[in-house]
Amino acid sequence: MKAYEKVIEKLLLICAVTATLSVILITIFIFKEGISVLSDYGMINFIFGTKWSPTNGNYGILPLIAGSLSVTIGALVIGIPTGIACAVFLSEVAHKKTAKILKSAVELLAGIPSVVYGFFGLSVLVPAIRQFILPIIQLFNEDASTSGFSILAGAIILAIMILPTIVSISENAISSVPIEYKEASLALGANRQETITRILVPAAKSGIISSIILGMGRAIGETMAVILITGNMPKVPGGMLDSVATLTGTIAMEMGYATPEHQKALFAVGIVLFIIIMLLNLFANFTLHRLGGQAND
Amino acid sequence: MTNYEETMELVSLNDNSRKKYYWKNHLFYIFIYLMAAITILVLVAIIGYILINGIGHINWEFLTSEPRSMGREGGIFSIIIGTLYLTVVAIAVSAPIGVLAAVYFAEYAKESKWVKTIRFGTEVLAGIPSIIFGLFGFTFFVIFLGFRWSILSGGLTLSMMILPTLIRATEEALKTVPQSYREGSLSLGATKWQTIIKVILPSCLSGILTGLILGIGRAVGETAAVMLTAGSALGLPESLMDPARTMSVHLYILASEGLSKEKTFATASLLIILVLLINTIASKVVQRFINKAKA
Numbered sequence: 271m272k273a274y275e276k277v278i279e280k281l282l283l284i285c286a287v288t289a290t291l292s293v294i295l296i297t298i299f300i301f302k303e304g305i306s307v308l309s310d311y312g313m314i315n316f317i318f319g320t321k322w323s324p325t326n327g328n329y330g331i332l333p334l335i336a337g338s339l340s341v342t343i344g345a346l347v348i349g350i351p352t353g354i355a356c357a358v359f360l361s362e363v364a365h366k367k368t369a370k371i372l373k374s375a376v377e378l379l380a381g382i383p384s385v386v387y388g389f390f391g392l393s394v395l396v397p398a399i400r401q402f403i404l405p406i407i408q409l410f411n412e413d414a415s416t417s418g419f420s421i422l423a424g425a426i427i428l429a430i431m432i433l434p435t436i437v438s439i440s441e442n443a444i445s446s447v448p449i450e451y452k453e454a455s456l457a458l459g460a461n462r463q464e465t466i467t468r469i470l471v472p473a474a475k476s477g478i479i480s481s482i483i484l485g486m487g488r489a490i491g492e493t494m495a496v497i498l499i500t501g502n503m504p505k506v507p508g509g510m511l512d513s514v515a516t517l518t519g520t521i522a523m524e525m526g527y528a529t530p531e532h533q534k535a536l537f538a539v540g541i542v543l544f545i546i547i548m549l550l551n552l553f554a555n556f557t558l559h560r561l562g563g564q565a566n567d
Numbered sequence: 568m569t570n571y572e573e574t575m576e577l578v579s580l581n582d583n584s585r586k587k588y589y590w591k592n593h594l595f596y597i598f599i600y601l602m603a604a605i606t607i608l609v610l611v612a613i614i615g616y617i618l619i620n621g622i623g624h625i626n627w628e629f630l631t632s633e634p635r636s637m638g639r640e641g642g643i644f645s646i647i648i649g650t651l652y653l654t655v656v657a658i659a660v661s662a663p664i665g666v667l668a669a670v671y672f673a674e675y676a677k678e679s680k681w682v683k684t685i686r687f688g689t690e691v692l693a694g695i696p697s698i699i700f701g702l703f704g705f706t707f708f709v710i711f712l713g714f715r716w717s718i719l720s721g722g723l724t725l726s727m728m729i730l731p732t733l734i735r736a737t738e739e740a741l742k743t744v745p746q747s748y749r750e751g752s753l754s755l756g757a758t759k760w761q762t763i764i765k766v767i768l769p770s771c772l773s774g775i776l777t778g779l780i781l782g783i784g785r786a787v788g789e790t791a792a793v794m795l796t797a798g799s800a801l802g803l804p805e806s807l808m809d810p811a812r813t814m815s816v817h818l819y820i821l822a823s824e825g826l827s828k829e830k831t832f833a834t835a836s837l838l839i840i841l842v843l844l845i846n847t848i849a850s851k852v853v854q855r856f857i858n859k860a861k862a
Binding site: 278282285286287288289293299300351359379381384385386387388390437466487536548555 | 607694701787794845
């Protein structure tokens with residue numbers, strides 16, 4: 271009887287390490303495929319090369335990094351204030367019923383597949399930018415032109431996509447601030463708004479920051495929405511209305527027809543993406559755990 | 568400006584700073600309400616726009632006929648089947664592993680460095696973006712193991728992606744089982760494993776189910792990873808080794824190549840309806856689970 275229980279425990283352990291083994295396997299295989307390009311082409315040339323043109327053997331991913339960063343930063347600029355406002359609304363301002371509506375809305379936003387966001391952006395946002403935003407820009411700069419496939423379109427869609435991440439983690443962080451903080455602040459004569467902006471949000475800082483970092487990771491890693499609306503032009507962008515290609519989009523677009531050498535380069539792009547995401551996640555984890563420490567003090 | 572100074576100014580009935588004080592307060596609430604309203608509006612706009620344009624084109628013929636001329640005409644029957652196969656493979660592989668892993672974490676694992684490491688590994692897996700899964704699935708399942716672009720390659724890749732969701736949901740469910748259940752069962756002479764199989768798992772079945780449903784939702788919506796591992800062939804898949812095209816891949820191809828507006832909207836509507844349905848079922852199950860836990 272005892273032996274049989276031991277065997278089961280070992281079996282369960284094997285299941286439990288599957289996820290970790292998967293991570294190791296993924297790391298090994300992505301690096302194995304991509305590392306040769308990194309070493310042959312040169313790390314510096316690869317990362318800081320300004321020309322991505324695989325058909326001519328030019329594998330400089332600076333334009334792709336710039337593309338990913340620009341849409342991500344745009345998404346954060348739109349998504350952070352909106353997300354924190356929604357989190358505050360849910361945890362401090364709204365009545366129970368209204369909060370429930372917003373909460374299910376945010377959950378549904380999280381459930382919509384990314385390709386649907388991309389399709390929405392493609393059929394609504396891209397033409398809207400061409401028709402409405404461009405004329406406004408042209409008032410100030412007559413040379414401005416855009417196809418609508420732009421950083422702006424990507425940033426808006428990504429902002430919507432990272433909203434659920436920011437809202438749910440920030441709301442959790444704000445709600446878990448000890449009630450004494452709030453009581454003390456109110457007792458000292460601060461009103462509700464002051465209590466929120468000067469006590470609750472600062473006290474929930476590390477949770478909010480880690481929600482933002484996780485949102486950033488999601489934005490950088492997002493593929494299908496971005497691929498449909500940013501135009502996929504591997505050039506370092508000059509403005510919000512320029513087309514860009516992102517790290518993820520380039521991999522997904524070119525994998526289907528790539529030559530073996532080109533494929534290896536795409537795996538090398540994958541390595542860069544993988545490292546960026548890992549660092550962001552580690553950082554988010556670190557800040558979140560610090561929050562846990564604070565709450566226990 | 569400190570609170571104190573502000574208060575003193577108010578006390579001194581300085582009209583200007585009083586106005587400023589109230590304005591600040593109002594602006595704050597206006598901002599918060601506005602952002603919440605925009606968020607809800609955005610959701611309504613996205614779902615509304617796609618459903619209004621697409622739902623009229625969903626009919627029996629669309630659901631049951633094969634796509635013709637690259638999806639420009641006909642229906643999406645083979646694509647529905649492909650989606651179904653891929654999801655079934657993904658769940659069939661990941662469900663047992665995920666549930667058993669969660670059992671290990673919740674019932675067996677002690678707080679050691681080693682357990683912390685494999686917990687951390689699970690978290691890391693959840694954070695990996697889908698395109699990286701796609702690359703991995705392509706080089707590992709498609710090329711290295713020689714499964715080619717197939718339902719098997721796609722399903723296995725998807726199963727890795729939904730594993731963390733399943734583990735997390737099941738572990739949360741296991742945590743809600745009262746300690747007294749375990750003690751009761753063990754004191755009656757049952758072994759630990761008997762307790763888990765006969766007492767603990769049955770009492771948190773709906774929590775586990777929620778995890779499974781959420782996993783299905785993720786598998787149905789996934790595009791990038793599936794495209795690189797299951798291919799995008801339009802034919803009706805006949806075996807696990809056949810390539811398949813899922814609904815989200817189909818939507819991507821229709822949208823990016825601008826093949827048929829009508830079919831694109833219809834496919835998008837179907838996908839949205841499916842995902843919303845899956846999420847609603849999941850939250851209903853959660854609600855029932857919470858009510859039961861309270862009672």
